[in-house]
Amino acid sequence: MSSNLSRRAALGGLGLGVAAAVAAAAPAAAAAGDDQARGTGPGHLRRVYERQKTKAGGVWHSHVAALDADGALQTVIADDVDAIVDGYSVQKLAVAVAVMDKVDRGLLQLGQKLDLPGDIILGGSGIYHLQTVWGDDLTIANFLTAMLLVSDNTAVRMCGRVAPALEINEILAAKGFVNTRVIPVANPNRFFLGKTTPAEVHDLLWRLANKTLLSTKSCDFLLGIMRWVNGYHDGTRRNMSSNERSRVAIKYGADFNTLGAGRHEVGIMFDSSGAPALTFAFFADSLGDLDNYGATHPAVEAHAVLGRQLFDSIPAPVAGLAARTARPTIDLTPFREVNGG
Template identity: 45%
Template sequence: MATSINRRAALGVGTAATAGVVFGSTSAASASPDSPPEQEVTETPAQRVRAAYRQAANRAGGRWRTYISVAGTAGGVTPVVAKDPDEPVQAYSVNKIAVAAAVLDKVDRGLITLDQRIDVTSTLVIPGGDGIFSLDGAYPSSVTLGHGLAALLTVSDDTAVRICGLVCPTLEINQILTDKGFPQTQVQPGSSPNRFFLGTTTPRETHDLLQALVNGTLVSPASTHFLLTALRSPIAFTDGIRHNMSSDERLRVATKAGWYADGRNEAGLIFNPAGAAVLTYAMFADGQAEPDNYGATHPVRQATAAMGRRFVDAVTDPPASVSVPRQTPAYRPSNGG
């Protein structure tokens, strides 16, 4: 798809011929009827993604640590944004993907099962915060491990973190992640061996963990399907990358957000209609205005919503090749019954 040179590029060139070109338009606004036709410049998906990121991040302000890549037509991925990609950052709930991967690694090895039941007591429940367990009001109760992981990855349930800790203690999670090649994606020990804070990562490691997931090298095929299905579900995070999308488009985005204090993070994968994972993003931002606003009007959430719309448009056509296509899940609304 051909588009005219974007506004950022036009200002960078600084010539009279391009100075009037606005991003998304097909001709210069100031051109006279007798002027020669404006030459179109074809932007690659990588260029469009990079421009969308820079424009939205600059508008939001604050500090960003980011790693974004797009898939090439011949396979592999090409980095398009690398902003302090190896700097350790507080991951917040983005690290729930890593925690789930460690738990599912034990499932893959037959040490635990998704259908085993976990006792949920009032002392296990984290009051307030995010999720559904704190809304129950009827404890003790029990859930399956699979239920806990689904809550962890979709509604970002904080109590589900403690459920994971019961079956995969802090040091074991960190060792599993280190053995898989992610020594900086680690949880932080808490008040007991089974409790932890969500810890740190780097943009590059989170990006590479997501790449390993979609390529089928992080966990087993069954566990890969479980993780991607949860992260692409309609109830997964919609205030950021997926905000300005249709329901079908949202199902093509596997995403996980994290927030605490002034930090606003999001990482995930965007798939094209053919099932190719065509864009991988890991973005960690802090220092913006409104630190007590955790909603969609926060500057970072507005920025990532703008990015997401343009990311999807940039990489949908032409489709990128991929070694392991992932079928987009179907959304089937229900009216009860």
């Protein structure tokens, strides 16, 4: 096992690169103000990214792509996109894709139930460990929702019971992912969350958004969880309304290894018509503040700035563009609170 393995990992073309740092003559105050201004162009986004990356520190590996005016997907930010990195909890999305692939093939059903024994419980992120007593019968849909919405660690072990590590890797390989893998251990139903790259995560996200990665029904299921407003808000979705948050499907990952802290966030942004418009994959490692998993971690604060900037860069839908580019849409039913009854 590599020495830089996470302490908690054993859970079962614009052709444009990133712009250079902002010119030294620009006052620091002006640069900070520009990061809060709602710019729209790719050059503006690259400058904001570079400043936020520098401010947060660490080593970043990022990929951002967006549709242009003609409906073609273009790279906006490409920063070491083929780096093989510890995915941490971002890998839970790949695990969920493997499970849903088996659902699509009729080997599993979302309504299928498994028991939740006490000896499978893991702490850290999630909800199941908070129960203090166990013995529940959980549907596959239940623990997949917990794994993606609140990044539940026990849910990873539940996934391993229906999709062993070697099978997960075979499914990911069959879908064309070369580096996105979980790491098997002696127990075939347990694994380390493993590695990925920003480029492969972008590919996974875009195919998920366009419903070519899995069946339409399975893509909708995963996207519905990732977009829900009760999910992760510390990063890219921090400075957004509830309706804006519902247009951003996200998965985050946070841990540390011998290189330092890692704070990752990946996702899809949709335009106001419901069509996918943009993907982002931010992987930052070798960071400080190892035990800060909150909104004040410098990399997470950078994600919040970048999220607002990326969202504001999405143009209004162009009449007829969705039909010309065959971009599928998803339901954007607004969040409504329910007061019991």
